Amino acid sequence: MEKQDSNGKFIVPIGPQHPALKEPGHFEFAVEGEIVTGAAVRLGYVHRGIEKGAEARNWTQNIYLLERVCGICSHIHATAYTLGVEKLANVVAPPRAQAIRTLVAELERIHSHLLWLGVAAHEGGFDTLFMFSWRDRETVMDLLEMITGNRVHYSTNILGGVKIDLDDEKITAIRKGLDFLEERTHHYLKVINTDETFLGRTRDVGTMSRQQAEELGAVGPTARASGVPRDLRVEAPYAGYHEFPVRLITATEGDLHARFVVRMNECLDCYRVIREILDRLPGGELATRVPRRIPEGETISRVEAPRGELVYFIKSTGGDKPDRIKVRTPSLCNWGTVTSVAVGHKLADMPMLLAGIDPCFSCNDRMVRVNRPDQSQTWSWENLRQYGIEYYR
Amino acid sequence: MFRGILEGMRQTLRSFFEKPVTIQYPEQKRPVRARFKGRHVLKRYENGLEKCIGCALCAAACPADAIFVEAAENTDERRFSPGERYASTYEINMLRCIYCGFCEDACPTEAIVLGDNYELSFMDRAASIYTKDMLLEPVPAVDKLTPQSTPPGVFTRSVPEMKDPED
Amino acid sequence: MGIEQKTGNMGVVTTTLEQVVNWSRTNSMWPMLFGLACCAIEMMAAQASNYDMSRFGMELMRASPRQSDLMIVAGRVSRKMAPVLRQLYDQMPDPKWVIAMGDCASCGGVFNNYAIVQGVDEIVPVDVYVAGCPPRPEGLIHGIMTLHEKVKQEQLTKWK
Numbered sequence: 001m002e003k004q005d006s007n008g009k010f011i012v013p014i015g016p017q018h019p020a021l022k023e024p025g026h027f028e029f030a031v032e033g034e035i036v037t038g039a040a041v042r043l044g045y046v047h048r049g050i051e052k053g054a055e056a057r058n059w060t061q062n063i064y065l066l067e068r069v070c071g072i073c074s075h076i077h078a079t080a081y082t083l084g085v086e087k088l089a090n091v092v093a094p095p096r097a098q099a100i101r102t103l104v105a106e107l108e109r110i111h112s113h114l115l116w117l118g119v120a121a122h123e124g125g126f127d128t129l130f131m132f133s134w135r136d137r138e139t140v141m142d143l144l145e146m147i148t149g150n151r152v153h154y155s156t157n158i159l160g161g162v163k164i165d166l167d168d169e170k171i172t173a174i175r176k177g178l179d180f181l182e183e184r185t186h187h188y189l190k191v192i193n194t195d196e197t198f199l200g201r202t203r204d205v206g207t208m209s210r211q212q213a214e215e216l217g218a219v220g221p222t223a224r225a226s227g228v229p230r231d232l233r234v235e236a237p238y239a240g241y242h243e244f245p246v247r248l249i250t251a252t253e254g255d256l257h258a259r260f261v262v263r264m265n266e267c268l269d270c271y272r273v274i275r276e277i278l279d280r281l282p283g284g285e286l287a288t289r290v291p292r293r294i295p296e297g298e299t300i301s302r303v304e305a306p307r308g309e310l311v312y313f314i315k316s317t318g319g320d321k322p323d324r325i326k327v328r329t330p331s332l333c334n335w336g337t338v339t340s341v342a343v344g345h346k347l348a349d350m351p352m353l354l355a356g357i358d359p360c361f362s363c364n365d366r367m368v369r370v371n372r373p374d375q376s377q378t379w380s381w382e383n384l385r386q387y388g389i390e391y392y393r
Numbered sequence: 394m395f396r397g398i399l400e401g402m403r404q405t406l407r408s409f410f411e412k413p414v415t416i417q418y419p420e421q422k423r424p425v426r427a428r429f430k431g432r433h434v435l436k437r438y439e440n441g442l443e444k445c446i447g448c449a450l451c452a453a454a455c456p457a458d459a460i461f462v463e464a465a466e467n468t469d470e471r472r473f474s475p476g477e478r479y480a481s482t483y484e485i486n487m488l489r490c491i492y493c494g495f496c497e498d499a500c501p502t503e504a505i506v507l508g509d510n511y512e513l514s515f516m517d518r519a520a521s522i523y524t525k526d527m528l529l530e531p532v533p534a535v536d537k538l539t540p541q542s543t544p545p546g547v548f549t550r551s552v553p554e555m556k557d558p559e560d
Numbered sequence: 561m562g563i564e565q566k567t568g569n570m571g572v573v574t575t576t577l578e579q580v581v582n583w584s585r586t587n588s589m590w591p592m593l594f595g596l597a598c599c600a601i602e603m604m605a606a607q608a609s610n611y612d613m614s615r616f617g618m619e620l621m622r623a624s625p626r627q628s629d630l631m632i633v634a635g636r637v638s639r640k641m642a643p644v645l646r647q648l649y650d651q652m653p654d655p656k657w658v659i660a661m662g663d664c665a666s667c668g669g670v671f672n673n674y675a676i677v678q679g680v681d682e683i684v685p686v687d688v689y690v691a692g693c694p695p696r697p698e699g700l701i702h703g704i705m706t707l708h709e710k711v712k713q714e715q716l717t718k719w720k
Contacts, residue, residue, distance in 0.1 A: 053673055061456035064493040065670060071598025071694070115601070118608075128405070134608035135414055141605075142426075149428035149507075152598055152694050155493045163498070164428070196397040362597050415612045418698045419705065457663075457670040488667045491693040513691035514703035516710065518667060518679070521691060 012347065027354070031347055039342040041335050054325045059085060059294060060159060062322065067153050069327060070362045072115060075101075075108045076305045077327070078157040083238060084301030084314040085159055089294050095243075095282040097161035102240030103277050104148065104156055106270045110181065111140040112306035112358075113263045117188065120260070120355040124201050129191065136184045139177045146170060161287025171278050178271050185267050192260045202257040206341050206353045209254055216337045219330045220308025222357045225262045226254035232304035239303075244276050256356045263358075293320050307331055307358050331360045425509050430492045432510040433485055435529045436503065443473050443529065443539055444504035446551045447480035451496035451505055459489035460496060471540035476551025483525040487513050501552050578715065585629075585655065586708040588617040592628035592652070594645075596635030599662035599694040603634045606697035616704060625651040630707075631684075632700075636664035637677045649684045657711070659703055660686045663693045 014027045030038035050069055054062050066081050067074040079101055086093060093101075114137040121129035141151045148154035148164055156162050192198065208218070213226040223230055232238075233246045249265045251258035294316045301312040308330025315324040334357040342353060416423050425431065436444045447464030465481035473479035496505050515521045532538055591613075595603055606613050607621065618630075625631075625648045637645055649658070660680050663669030666689040668678035680686060687710060690703035 050671070053671065057456055061454070061495070064456040064491060064495060067493075068491070068598065068670060068693075071601050074598075119604075128401075131609050134605065135610060138414070138605075138608075138610045145429060146426045147428075149426070149430045149494065150492065151696065152601060153491075153493075155495075158498075163494075194397075195401070414610055415615070416610060416698075417615070418611060418701050422698070458672070486667075487691040488663055488689060489669060490691070491663060491670050493693075511692065511696045511699045512702040513695070513699065514706045515689045515691070516687070516706070518681070518689060521666075521689065 014350070027350075029342070029347060029350060034346045034348070036342050036345055036347055036350065039339040041339060051325055051327065054322060056321065058320045059292075059322065062325070063157055063159070064155055066325070066327075067155060070329070070360050071152055072112050072360060073108065073305045073307065073310075074153045075104050075156065076303055076310060078155070079105060079239065080301045080303040080310055080312045081314070081325070082157045082159055083303070084299050084312050085294060086290065087299045087301065088297045088314065088316055089159075089290050091160055091288055091290050093161045094284045094286065094288060095240075096284040097286050098240040099244070099277055099281055100162045100164070100166065100286075101157065102244060103166075103274060104144070104154065105239070106274050106277075107140060107144055107147075109306045110267050110270050111137055111144070113267050114140065116263065116306075116355075116358050117260070120352065123351040123355040124198070126198060129188075132184075133188065136181060139181055143174055143177045146173060158287060160290040161285075163286070165286060166281065171281075174274070174278060178274060182268065182271050185264055185271075189261070189264050192257070192264065199257065201349075201352060202260060203255060205256045205345065205349050206356055207253070207255040208337060208341050212340070213254070213337070216340060217333050218308075218337045218357075219333045220305070220358070221259060221262045221266065222308070222334050222337065224248075224250045225258040227252045230309075232302055232309050236302060238301075240277065243280075243282075244273050246273055256352060259356050293318060294322075305330055307360060308333065329360070331358070334359070425511070429509055429511075430494050430507040432487070432508055432513060433490075433496070433523075433528055434506050434508040435483070435525065436506055437530050437532070437539075438475075441532055441539060441541060442475055442548070443479065444502045445480045445483065446474050446476050446502055446504070447478045447483075448501065448551075450499045450501065454495045454499035455490075456493065456495060457489045457491050459486045459491075460484070469545045470542045472543045472548065473539045473541075474551070475548035478551070480525065483528065484522050485528065486522050488515075488518065488521045579712075582712045582714055586617075586711050589630040589657070590628045591618050591621055591630045591632050592623070592625055592648070594631055594633055594648070596633070596637065596641070597664070599634035599665070602694040602697055603632060603661065603700065606700050611697035611701060613701065613704075616701070616708075618704075625649075626653065628652060629655060630657050630659065632659045632661050633665040633680045633684075633686075634661040634694075636669065636671060637680050637683070638675050639677060642677050642683055645680070646683050657687045657707060658684050659707060660689045661700060661703065662695055663691060666691065669693065 010031050012029045012031055014029065026042040028040045028042070029036050030040075050065060054065055057065060063078050063081060067078045069077050082093075114133050118130040118133040118137070121127070121133070144154055145151050147166065147170060148156045156164050192202075208216075208222075208226045210227040213223045213228050218226070218228070219230065227250055229248055229250055231246070231248050233241045234248045237245070247269050249262055249269060251262050296316055296318040298313070298315045301314065303310050303312075310330055311328040313324070313326040313328075314322060317323045338354060338357060342350065345353065438444060447462055449460075449462040449464070452458075452460040452462045461482065461484045462480050463482035464478045467473055467477060467479050492507065494507055497507055513521075595601075605611065607618075613619075629652065631649060631652065633645070649656075658680070660666040664671060664676065665680045666686075668676050670693070672678070677683065688703050688707045690700055692699050695703070
């Protein structure tokens, strides 16, 4: 992705290993003095070949593989995949399973937003907020460990339902944790809105008007902060969101400050939804049977990850391994906004701007194949491996 | 301007008097939650026989291909597990395992269970392959060691009678 | 050794140069920020308040390789990233250590395919491997302590 003013400007390369961001990616900013005039992004440093690897494993093993597309939003990837496969198999998971899936998804959203708050504050030099928000995030990690067994990559989904159940003790613990977190979130909102140095760094930085956001195809809280009312949980509800609806939260300024506010308000809404789920948790069984061989068909499964809209395309030819799985992650859409919006800002604002869209590099590296009809080859596993080794020799 | 600085300093001063949340690992180890997925353990029955029957369903289920199982036949004089077969070789590569719990779900006898140990660090890669004797649960008493010699005709079922097969 | 036997524990430390230097090396290792993927989250969590790594002297995560002595490779290394990793390792001054954190850095983990280096020890010499996907922060700290044990055994003649 490039948008560059050419001829002789000074190019500052940042990355792939750099202090500003935690995962590798290569950025090139064309600057004139301190003002940025163009930006280019080069990704692909964490490509793992998951889509190819998914074709070699059967439907159930793929849940665990696809969870590891992203460390922060792992449950929502597994949910999107299982919802898609269940659609293909014409099976609906029981209501208790859907409610538990929604509960874990909302807990994941809270953990992701708190993580992002800490990292974005760290980019802005505000390390105290980093320490505070990650300490509070430990409450959520503790709850998730208690419910699911792992702090990251909680494998709760199975085809047809969930693996874990909630009992009264766990429900009481979740409520207690939520009370604590709600108080802390109000405190963070106060800090974001009143701290002068913080406001100085975030107000009017990276302003994106609503029209720009719609043209560039931004998704998730980045778009909602510019006033675009797009949230898949409200427009196309899936899993438990039919019974437990979510409020659409937008802001109008479109700058970095608005993105902070939108995410914190989303956290507050998550607490409300989780409490509602706990109050009205439906009874029943946890999973239904799904056949080993999924019938033929193609399907698209869309869910709302903490970063935006996540789309899965799943194709089956009737066997016990999928034929093709394509993942389109939200962070990929939001990069385009950075390259346009970065123009005109000072170089020192770049780290916070990049952190403002909540980039998740692991989600990004999908392989796009340019279709040249004359030169088509089918490559086997061994060929690919050999190619990979020799290309980078 | 000053109000902002004072507010920030007030926060900092307040946190001087808060209880620190740091867990002083390694002196203080917080116990993990009940469902935590740590290092695997091969379980035994109360009479000391191993639950693992060497069916290799766990190896087939593993998304990372981390388990290697070879089975052999039980005789009544040297019996390792109820039923006809037992696992003569059982190795798990801890560095390939992703601790997902699928082997636990796939096992028909509830033999392999993900336990609580998370302290897995090795100096070299070969040390990470845990063999059966490292994974087996220790016995409470010496007379329950395997192989045992048992009366014929008693332990003929590999998979125990379960009260609720849907469980 | 002689004084200790004669006077007992007087609170005075008598030791060898080797032990002093090794001890001081373990207590002030500065890690280099090399988080690549999901393991980076747990590494940052180990840095945050609940499992504080600065108790071990690792307060700062230096971004520059020239100012750090421990490289914690946290996450999967793809073939595209491998030359970058080697370059950074070469820029670190001696003595330096490498911890391969997590399954993917140690042996490729679940991704046994064309795009991931099957174990970072193909590129750099690794001292400690920590298993887990991702390892808990306490697991990482256990790995760091294993490294400390290893460093304390280092000998004078083999110092770099």
